[in-house]
Amino acid sequence: MSDAYRSMWAEMGLNLEAHDVLLGVLGNSYKEIYLAQKERPEGMGYFDFVMSEVHGLRIKELLDEKAAGRKIVGAYCVFVPEEIALAANATLVGLCSGADFAVEEVEKLLPRNTCALIKSAFGFKLGKVCPYLESADMIVGENTCDGKKKAYETLGHLVKNLYVMDLPQVKSENGRAVLQAEYFRFKAAVEALTGVTITAESLKTAIQTVNAKRKAIHRLLALRKADPAPISGLDALLANQVFFYDNPARFTASVNKICDELEKRIAEKKGAFPAKTPRILISGCPQAVPNWKLPFIVESSGAVIVGEESCVGERGTRNLTSESGQTVEEMMAAIVERYFQVDCAIFTPNAERLAHIEEMAADYKADGVIHYGLQFCQPYLMESIPVEKALEEKNIPCLRIETDYSMEDAGQLKTRIEAFVEQIKG
Amino acid sequence: MGMRRFAGIDIGSRTIELVVVDGAGQVVQSLKADTGFDPLAEARRLLDGVAYDRIMATGYGRNLFEIAFEAPTVTEIKAHALGARAFFPQALSVLDIGGQDSKVIALFDTGKVKKFEMNDRCAAGTGKFLEIMARTLGYDIAAFGDDTLLAEQETTISSMCTVFAESEVTSLIAKGQSRRSIALGVHASVMRRVAAMIQRVAPEGDIVFTGGVANNGCLRALLSQKLGRGVLCPAQAQFAGALGAALLARETV
Numbered sequence: 260m261s262d263a264y265r266s267m268w269a270e271m272g273l274n275l276e277a278h279d280v281l282l283g284v285l286g287n288s289y290k291e292i293y294l295a296q297k298e299r300p301e302g303m304g305y306f307d308f309v310m311s312e313v314h315g316l317r318i319k320e321l322l323d324e325k326a327a328g329r330k331i332v333g334a335y336c337v338f339v340p341e342e343i344a345l346a347a348n349a350t351l352v353g354l355c356s357g358a359d360f361a362v363e364e365v366e367k368l369l370p371r372n373t374c375a376l377i378k379s380a381f382g383f384k385l386g387k388v389c390p391y392l393e394s395a396d397m398i399v400g401e402n403t404c405d406g407k408k409k410a411y412e413t414l415g416h417l418v419k420n421l422y423v424m425d426l427p428q429v430k431s432e433n434g435r436a437v438l439q440a441e442y443f444r445f446k447a448a449v450e451a452l453t454g455v456t457i458t459a460e461s462l463k464t465a466i467q468t469v470n471a472k473r474k475a476i477h478r479l480l481a482l483r484k485a486d487p488a489p490i491s492g493l494d495a496l497l498a499n500q501v502f503f504y505d506n507p508a509r510f511t512a513s514v515n516k517i518c519d520e521l522e523k524r525i526a527e528k529k530g531a532f533p534a535k536t537p538r539i540l541i542s543g544c545p546q547a548v549p550n551w552k553l554p555f556i557v558e559s560s561g562a563v564i565v566g567e568e569s570c571v572g573e574r575g576t577r578n579l580t581s582e583s584g585q586t587v588e589e590m591m592a593a594i595v596e597r598y599f600q601v602d603c604a605i606f607t608p609n610a611e612r613l614a615h616i617e618e619m620a621a622d623y624k625a626d627g628v629i630h631y632g633l634q635f636c637q638p639y640l641m642e643s644i645p646v647e648k649a650l651e652e653k654n655i656p657c658l659r660i661e662t663d664y665s666m667e668d669a670g671q672l673k674t675r676i677e678a679f680v681e682q683i684k685g
Numbered sequence: 686m687g688m689r690r691f692a693g694i695d696i697g698s699r700t701i702e703l704v705v706v707d708g709a710g711q712v713v714q715s716l717k718a719d720t721g722f723d724p725l726a727e728a729r730r731l732l733d734g735v736a737y738d739r740i741m742a743t744g745y746g747r748n749l750f751e752i753a754f755e756a757p758t759v760t761e762i763k764a765h766a767l768g769a770r771a772f773f774p775q776a777l778s779v780l781d782i783g784g785q786d787s788k789v790i791a792l793f794d795t796g797k798v799k800k801f802e803m804n805d806r807c808a809a810g811t812g813k814f815l816e817i818m819a820r821t822l823g824y825d826i827a828a829f830g831d832d833t834l835l836a837e838q839e840t841t842i843s844s845m846c847t848v849f850a851e852s853e854v855t856s857l858i859a860k861g862q863s864r865r866s867i868a869l870g871v872h873a874s875v876m877r878r879v880a881a882m883i884q885r886v887a888p889e890g891d892i893v894f895t896g897g898v899a900n901n902g903c904l905r906a907l908l909s910q911k912l913g914r915g916v917l918c919p920a921q922a923q924f925a926g927a928l929g930a931a932l933l934a935r936e937t938v
Contacts, residue, residue: 668806671806674803678763681759682797682801
């Protein structure tokens, strides 16, 4: 990393020493997990570059945007509509929550039995190592699970610019009304932040921009249905992770370029893994950068991941926002309609999620499903039991994993996953 | 051409077992050693002078062995399933309790693994738990189960955690509770934990109990009583994993 970046980080208030440690760990694990893979599509070079510059060039771009008068909105959840931020001339970025950091400091503020994702979000703040968080003009929290909504009460004391979005928990007309009211409140808040009033034109362009990004990802996901799988689950997960950070237009172009390459691979029957490699669908909690633990273990145990039923994956990117609206009101209604379909486990009941898991298992020709639950994530761990039962009734093997971000259970996980792969091979 | 021989080695946290089978899958040799602090050195010692055409490794040390001996590996799940099935060809449910984990495996009629669950992040419900409790109560581990069978009543142990259960047992001793009734409480505590896992994962048929802890007659009796199902313990229960690996080495071309 150049000296220019160091002074940039120092000016943002990052703890340079701690940040060096983080980048060191990130760089090493990227090398061992990503660059060591065989048969990678050439187009992944773009993502290698993005990851090598994830706290460098991309942050500089954001700071340049800020200098030009744009605002940065940071978010932790797929319920925060990027369309609204973009339409008000703001950039939406995902905030870091995929690695343990400053755990001792975090546990002064949060109970130990809080999930790793929430702890991580606090760790990056307390450790002063997340340049996305530090560059954000507005940080959006959201009332999803109890852990998150109570944690935001505490986070509000650590940052000055926290905005908390309420979310419904039932897919009823009342629930829809809550989401609609909250999206209008968010729209007003972003407009107040940027001083830009959202117009029908700016909202339409924003919807088209985000849809283009989703369409590129949909195209990538559809190509994973092929056997041999043309891309590893690790690489596809990375694309889903970078979805939250990158410049939308550049991301779209880069993913489409990879898709062109994958189409050629499929035509030539080339894959990231040999044909007939056991195919796994991952379902459950989000896997934020740099949480590559599970896919790394799965793909070094003789299986390939062909889909992610996850916020960082199909739950987050499924469905486009209708582009047919002409007025701001019509388009806002389309946004509400699109996001109200997200089948997060905070909803009760949440039968759509099970239907999606079964549908994905069939579409991607998965031989088995690994349910990924973060320890202490009550909503997903609760759902994992009926999910397992339903899948087994359909003779789809299912392995429930409960883990966190530490590597202490890597050996045990490897044994279970290898045994699961042996099981589905029969 | 002489008789072909296939070996399986199960490198567990406490012990290493080695089984050699002939071309017909019959056991021709079984050996056992403590794992100690250097599993590979122990494995080498155990293999010294043992003749085999192919070997397959299982157990938590399998990956160490794989690198050192360039041998294929199989997980302890599949190995125990195969071993249990070799002992009892109709088995649909397998319970294995080893030194640092316990696992329940459900099998299809064909013998293939249908589902499994492992308890491996905590000593509760494992051989280690029984070993520590036996020591706290002054028992030799080999006699722990048999003597406990003579208990007339049970003192309930409420702690699942090995560390807390140890202090609970110590305080029960201090209160003058009989050693046997506490020992029965300890066995019942392991039984309840394991029984719940069996009911969840493998609710059908007799249970083939493998691993070192299968030799504990008290635990077998308590499990059978609780579940109303037969609990079958092969004579060489501790060798199930190694046998499974040896049989798989024989099948692999």
